[in-house]
Amino acid sequence: KDCLLLEARNGCADPVMPNDLKRLFDAGQKKLPGEKKLQFVVVAACHSQSTGQAFIDAGIPHVLCCEKESKLMNKASVKFSRHLYQSLASGRTLSESFELAKETVRLDWSLQNPEAEVEKYVLLPKNGNHDVKIFFPRQVTSSASSRPSKSRLFPQLYLPPFHGDLSGREKEIFKVLQELSPLCTSPLGKLIKIRGEIGSGVRSIAEAVARYISMREHSFSIDEVIWFPFWQQPKPRSNNTFLCALKGMSEFLKSGFAGLNKSTEYEYDRLWTDACECLNGKKVLFVIDPKELPHGDSLCTFLSDVFRRLGKNYVTVLLVCEDGFDSSVDMKCAEAEPTVVSLDFNSAGLGAPRLL
Numbered sequence: 001k002d003c004l005l006l007e008a009r010n011g012c013a014d015p016v017m018p019n020d021l022k023r024l025f026d027a028g029q030k031k032l033p034g035e036k037k038l039q040f041v042v043v044a045a046c047h048s049q050s051t052g053q054a055f056i057d058a059g060i061p062h063v064l065c066c067e068k069e070s071k072l073m074n075k076a077s078v079k080f081s082r083h084l085y086q087s088l089a090s091g092r093t094l095s096e097s098f099e100l101a102k103e104t105v106r107l108d109w110s111l112q113n114p115e116a117e118v119e120k121y122v123l124l125p126k127n128g129n130h131d132v133k134i135f136f137p138r139q140v141t142s143s144a145s146s147r148p149s150k151s152r153l154f155p156q157l158y159l160p161p162f163h164g165d166l167s168g169r170e171k172e173i174f175k176v177l178q179e180l181s182p183l184c185t186s187p188l189g190k191l192i193k194i195r196g197e198i199g200s201g202v203r204s205i206a207e208a209v210a211r212y213i214s215m216r217e218h219s220f221s222i223d224e225v226i227w228f229p230f231w232q233q234p235k236p237r238s239n240n241t242f243l244c245a246l247k248g249m250s251e252f253l254k255s256g257f258a259g260l261n262k263s264t265e266y267e268y269d270r271l272w273t274d275a276c277e278c279l280n281g282k283k284v285l286f287v288i289d290p291k292e293l294p295h296g297d298s299l300c301t302f303l304s305d306v307f308r309r310l311g312k313n314y315v316t317v318l319l320v321c322e323d324g325f326d327s328s329v330d331m332k333c334a335e336a337e338p339t340v341v342s343l344d345f346n347s348a349g350l351g352a353p354r355l356l
Contacts, residue, residue: 004016004018004021004043004045004048004051018050018051018053018054018057019054021051021054021055021058022054022057022058023058024058025038025055025058025059025060026058026059037059038060039060039061039062039132039134040060040061040062040063040064040094040134041055041060041062041063041064042063042064042065042081042084043055043063043064043065043066044066044072044077044081045065045066045072046066046070046071046072047066047067047068047069047070047071048065048066049065049066049067049068049122049124050068051065052064052065052122052124053124055124056124056125061128062094062123062124062128062130062132062134063123063124064084064098064121064122064123064124065121065122065124066120066121066122067119067120067121067122070120071120072117072120073111073117075110075111076105076108076111076114076117079104079105079108080101080102080104080105080117080121081101083097083100083101083104083105084097084098084100084101087100087101088133088134088135089135091133091135092133093130093131093132093133094123094130094131094132094133094134095123095130095131096131098121098123098130101121102118102121105117105118106118152224153224153240153242153243153278153279153282154224154225154226154227154242154243154246156211156214156215158227158230158243159207159210159211159214159225159227160207160210160227161207166201166204166205166208169201169204169205169340172194172205172338172340173205173208173209173212175338176192176194176205176206176209176318176338177209177212177213177220179192179336179338180192180209180213180220180222180285180316180318181220182220182221184336185221185316186333186334187312188312188332188333188334189307189311189312189314189315189316189317189333189334190315190316190317190333190334190335190336191303191316191317191319191333191334191335191336192316192317192318192319192335192336192337192338193319193321193335193336193337194206194318194319194320194321194337194338194339194340195321195322195337195338195339195340196321196322196339196340196341197322197340197341197342198322200322200340200341200342201340202320202321202322202340203289203291203320203322205340206287206289206318206320209287209318210225210227210285210287210318213225213285220285221283222283222284222285222316223282223283223284224279224282224283224284224285225285225287226246226284226285226286226287227287227289228246228250228253228286228287228288229250229253229254229288229289230246230247230250241274241278242274242275242278242279244274245271245272245274245275245278246275248267248268248271249268249271249272249275249302252264252268252271252298253298253299253302254298255298256298272305272309275309276309276310279310279314281314282314283314283315283316284310284314284315284316285315285316285317285318286306286315286316286317286318287317287318287320288303288317288318288319288320289320290319290320290321291320291322303317307333312333321337
């Protein structure tokens with residue numbers, strides 16, 4: 001009897017009958033508006049025409065499947081699917097994409113019988129109107145006026161500009177992004193030390209990560225990405241209270257807190273008060289390059305203040321640690337140390353396709 005076999009949690013086959021599939025989709029899409037309902041289903045399985053018909057009966061307007069009596073060749077199926085999705089993503093209609101994918105398989109001389117493979121694919125309903133676009137059915141405007149502007153305490157222009165190509169460093173960047181994902185957050189706060197040899201691109205990776213996240217804060221549950229100390233000083237007459245507070249703290253940090261007295265300690269506390277008021281309730285990523293700091297001991301003081309004053313559950317620090325820097329900083333928070341090693345042939349080879 002016709003059915004769709006799904007893999008259960010224990011690895012065994014879990015059969016789903018066509019009628020069960022129809023009831024499932026009827027229940028799931030009953031109250032959805034028309035534009036949000038499922039429009040297209042691909043049943044990439046042999047003998048799947050009856051299952052495809054079950055989707056049609058359940059109200060899906062377009063279904064791609066395989067003839068009831070046919071088996072699909074893996075190589076032809078992969079080629080067909082690749083060109084089908086590429087064509088759909090480029091804005092072509094479903095009928096155009098279907099015919100283009102079939103022609104691509106038909107012209108593949110490496111297949112034993114490409115003509116027979118092409119005829120196995122069926123677009124249901126057979127006499128239906130498939131002259132519709134599946135992706136991007138409505139015009140999307142990309143102008144800044146079409147989306148609400150987000151006010152940043154630390155504008156992107158104060159992040160250091162990204163220089164150069166990081167081909168071959170995709171794995172290291174991914175590891176850092178993994179540590180910054182919401183799944184890896186800690187109620188104690190988090191200190192991430194990117195370690196590597198001098199000249200290995202540790203700072204460039206930090207720059208790339210900072211800019212990547214600053215454009216995707218919602219994906220990482222981060223409200224502000226702050227590069228510290230400033231690589232570019234704010235304008236002298238800036239009315240941004242937060243930037244002014246950071247500028248003052250940056251000067252304290254670069255001086256190594258030299259000459260602190262009651263008056264300067266009061267000023268330092270006032271700067272932190274202003275910064276904390278601006279950051280109240282926000283989740284913050286501080287990216288710090290200690291190479292810009294002449295006094296290493298001052299970094300420990302500043303990091304301690306960051307975790308203590310902002311609340312550990314609201315802050316993550318990304319620390320650039322090139323060889324020669326003593327990163328033995330105990331903040332009593334969660335820590336991670338992704339390492340950047342010298343590029344070898346296999347790593348550098350990842351960038352080879354970009355040169356072709």
